[in-house]
Amino acid sequence: MEFLTTSEAADYLRIGERKLYELIAQQRLPCSxxxxxWLFPRHELDHWVMSGLVRPGGMIQSDPPPIVGGSQDDLLxxxxxxxxxxxxxxxxxxxxxxxRLLRGEVSVAAIHFxxxxxxxxxxxxxxxxxxxxxxxxxxxRREQGLLLAPGNPKSLNKLTDVLATGAxxxxxxxxxxxxxxxxxxxxxxxxxxxxxxxx
Numbered sequence: 001m002e003f004l005t006t007s008e009a010a011d012y013l014r015i016g017e018r019k020l021y022e023l024i025a026q027q028r029l030p031c032s033x034x035x036x037x038w039l040f041p042r043h044e045l046d047h048w049v050m051s052g053l054v055r056p057g058g059m060i061q062s063d064p065p066p067i068v069g070g071s072q073d074d075l076l077x078x079x080x081x082x083x084x085x086x087x088x089x090x091x092x093x094x095x096x097x098x099x100r101l102l103r104g105e106v107s108v109a110a111i112h113f114x115x116x117x118x119x120x121x122x123x124x125x126x127x128x129x130x131x132x133x134x135x136x137x138x139x140x141r142r143e144q145g146l147l148l149a150p151g152n153p154k155s156l157n158k159l160t161d162v163l164a165t166g167a168x169x170x171x172x173x174x175x176x177x178x179x180x181x182x183x184x185x186x187x188x189x190x191x192x193x194x195x196x197x198x199x
Contacts, residue, residue, distance in 0.1 A: 002042040009040040013049070069106035070097020071177050075140055076110055095175030102130055112142060112177035114184050144181060160189050163196070170199045 009031075010017045023029040030044035065088075068080060072091035080087050090097075090106065097109035117123035125131050148156055154165050162169060172178040186192055 003039040004042055004045070006038050006040075009038075009045060012040075012042070012045060064101075064104045064107045067106040068108040068110055069100045070094055070108075070110035071112050073110055073112075073140070073142070093173055093176030094180070098124075098128070098131075102128070110139075114177060114180040116184070144178060159185050159191075163189065163191055166197050168197045168199050171196065 004012055006017060006020060010020045013020070020029070024031055024038060029040070030048055031038050031040045033039075066086060067088045067090050068076070069090040069092060071094045077089050077091075080089055087107070090100070091110075092100075094109075094111045094113060097106065097111060100106045101109040111121055111124070113120040113124040115123060121136060125134050125136060146156060146159075146162065148154075154161075154167055156162050156165065156167060161167075171182060182196075183193065186196070
């Protein structure tokens with residue numbers, strides 16, 4: 001970590017030392033007094049300057065915030081917490097995460113696309129030219145299925161059983177990976193979202 005003296009900080013910020021002391025007195029500048037002398041962490045000064053940055057409407061910030069958006073995944077969320085990385089987690093679904101990534105609102109998008117393609121995540125990202133340099137990391141394999149009442153009182157073993165009995169299903173929002181999977185399975189079963197008895 002690099003610390004600047006008062007004169008170095010004033011030069012770095014391109015202001016006079018008198019103005020620097022005014023900002024210190026008003027507690028508006030990140031600094032620390034050590035043995036009677038003021039020290040300024042350079043990275044904190046950078047952050048202070050950038051926090052006051054005014055951007056025209058529609059301008060995307062150069063560095064996205066340290067947020068992982070996209071698909072809700074308990075294992076990923078736990079891993080982020082345990083890592084101490086400081087990354088926040090914003091779960092809105094796969095499509096919403098990619099949209100935020102494209103807008104520069106998140107650093108990472110957790111995804112799990114579903115389609116007839118053998119590698120649906122690669123195929124989905126390949127259709128988005130602005131993600132030409134995206135890096136896909138296989139994090140975990142996920143199994144999804146039906147969560148049933150104890151004892152499976154309606155004898156539901158597959159999606160067609162759910163549709164035939166009119167059992168109610170809790171579904172994710174459109175654009176979520178789980179919703180994409182449901183759409184694919186419904187198509188395979190010759191059905192559509194409209195035939196699902198939603199909670």
